[in-house]
Amino acid sequence: MSAKVLKKLQSVLGDAILETSSFRGDEEVRxxxxxxxxxxxxxxxxxxxxxxxxxxxxAVDWPEREMEGQPRFDVLFSVRSYEKKHRIRVKALVKDxxxxxxxxxxxxxxxxxxxxVFDMFGIRFAGHRDLRRxxxxxxxxxxxLRKDYPIDRVQPLVEYRDADDTLKxxxxxxxxxxPFARVDWEERLAGRDEQVSPSIxxxxxQRRALSDSEIAEAQFAKKPEESAAE
Amino acid sequence: MxxxxxxxxxxxxxxxFTTKFESLLAWARKYSLFQYPFATAxxxxxxxxxxxxxxxxxxxxxxxxxxxxxxxxxxWVVGTISQRQGPALKRIYxxxxxxxxxxxxxxxxxxxxxxxxYTTIPGVDKIIPVDVYIPGCPPRPEAVLDGLMLLMEKIQKxxxxxxxxxxxVVPELAQLRGKRALPIAGGGSKEGA
Ligand code: SF4
Numbered sequence: 001m002s003a004k005v006l007k008k009l010q011s012v013l014g015d016a017i018l019e020t021s022s023f024r025g026d027e028e029v030r031x032x033x034x035x036x037x038x039x040x041x042x043x044x045x046x047x048x049x050x051x052x053x054x055x056x057x058x059a060v061d062w063p064e065r066e067m068e069g070q071p072r073f074d075v076l077f078s079v080r081s082y083e084k085k086h087r088i089r090v091k092a093l094v095k096d097x098x099x100x101x102x103x104x105x106x107x108x109x110x111x112x113x114x115x116x117v118f119d120m121f122g123i124r125f126a127g128h129r130d131l132r133r134x135x136x137x138x139x140x141x142x143x144x145l146r147k148d149y150p151i152d153r154v155q156p157l158v159e160y161r162d163a164d165d166t167l168k169x170x171x172x173x174x175x176x177x178x179p180f181a182r183v184d185w186e187e188r189l190a191g192r193d194e195q196v197s198p199s200i201x202x203x204x205x206q207r208r209a210l211s212d213s214e215i216a217e218a219q220f221a222k223k224p225e226e227s228a229a230e
Numbered sequence: 231m232x233x234x235x236x237x238x239x240x241x242x243x244x245x246x247f248t249t250k251f252e253s254l255l256a257w258a259r260k261y262s263l264f265q266y267p268f269a270t271a272x273x274x275x276x277x278x279x280x281x282x283x284x285x286x287x288x289x290x291x292x293x294x295x296x297x298x299x300x301x302x303x304x305x306w307v308v309g310t311i312s313q314r315q316g317p318a319l320k321r322i323y324x325x326x327x328x329x330x331x332x333x334x335x336x337x338x339x340x341x342x343x344x345x346x347x348y349t350t351i352p353g354v355d356k357i358i359p360v361d362v363y364i365p366g367c368p369p370r371p372e373a374v375l376d377g378l379m380l381l382m383e384k385i386q387k388x389x390x391x392x393x394x395x396x397x398x399v400v401p402e403l404a405q406l407r408g409k410r411a412l413p414i415a416g417g418g419s420k421e422g423a
Pocket of ligand 1: 274308309
């Protein structure tokens with residue numbers, strides 16, 4: 001399918017191609033960062049390649065590779081040709097802190113993809129005109145798709161409320177909102193940790209509802225005889 | 231309405247009834263809930279279904295959406311709320327005039343759902359108080375109507391404690407699964423819509 005793209009690239013660019021792989025119609029070339037833009041231009045402008053469809057640019061983090069003294073990130077982009085119906089993926093190894101030349105000069109569509117990779121991995125693109133975070137907010141510290149970003153670190157923009165309005169208690173505690181990963185399954189299977197939310201417990205009779213005097217104390221209280229009137 | 235006494239009589243046979251002002255007010259409120267739909271994700275589709283003629287939320291007097299928080303009574307938080315949306319949601323809640331209620335529609339809005347990560351608020355109750363939780367991913371329209379009826383019940387009673395739409399016992403389904411349905415004591419949502 002796209003194997004002829006590999007051949008063509010090898011004949012045009014020769015030594016710029018460091019490595020190729022081909023697996024069930026999924027062709028990939030690895031190039032050095034210094035040839036990044038040149039390869040992109042050839043892919044777009046060569047009449048036999050004519051890659052006019054920008055697909056995506058992304059990155060992969062390999063922290064263990066950095067320990068072996070190799071570049072930490074893979075940065076890759078995919079492009080496609082509408083007319084020739086072939087496609088290719090181009091990859092480069094990037095060290096932490098190393099700049100990647102921008103591809104926005106070749107395909108304008110690279111703009112947001114590069115911003116996303118910057119946002120998620122902290123890889124900077126030299127020559128990009130507007131390299132800001134695109135998905136996360138400016139206050140966010142760190143790069144969430146790096147493998148060393150702690151899996152449970154959240155950076156709320158609004159401070160979490162800690163049940164100041166006693167009559168509308170949140171059913172889960174501050175740390176319990178997302179129960180899937182944080183449940184202690186051994187405790188729960190042994191029946192020691194039931195994790196029944198207060199509101200469900202009241203509805204099902206496992207916990208008593210607030211008494212009239214407790215309600216009267218609270219901020220939005222109605223008078224006791226009114227709540228009893230119903 | 232709370233205590234209603236109907237009295238027929240008088241010289242010309244006219245009838246009238248007596249009740250408490252608070253009950254009358256609550257009755258009026260619960261049948262004219264203007265909603266502010268804060269729909270952000272896939273649950274929004276099911277929310278539209280509830281408003282469609284098949285389920286017809288207009289039966290409950292709750293069909294009028296108002297895209298100004300100043301004019302709405304119920305804030306429907308429908309879908310995943312990311313950390314980045316938190317300030318907007320909180321601000322909309324604060325702009326609503328009392329009395330106001332909040333319905334958390336779907337698992338994501340109620341507890342973050344499976345988005346257990348850096349992007350998502352683990353339940354909107356972390357930033358605003360919630361009155362009714364409707365679980366489900368997404369909840370079926372029937373569950374949503376159950377939630378609305380729970381809210382109306384709460385408004386009538388003046389009860390501010392959060393309530394959750396409980397799962398329904400469907401004996402046929404339990405039979406199909408070859409298990410006994412788990413009994414749910416005292417649930418407010420067993421009678422269907
Ligand atoms: S609860 Fe499910 S359907 Fe609703 S917003 Fe979350 S993922 Fe989508």
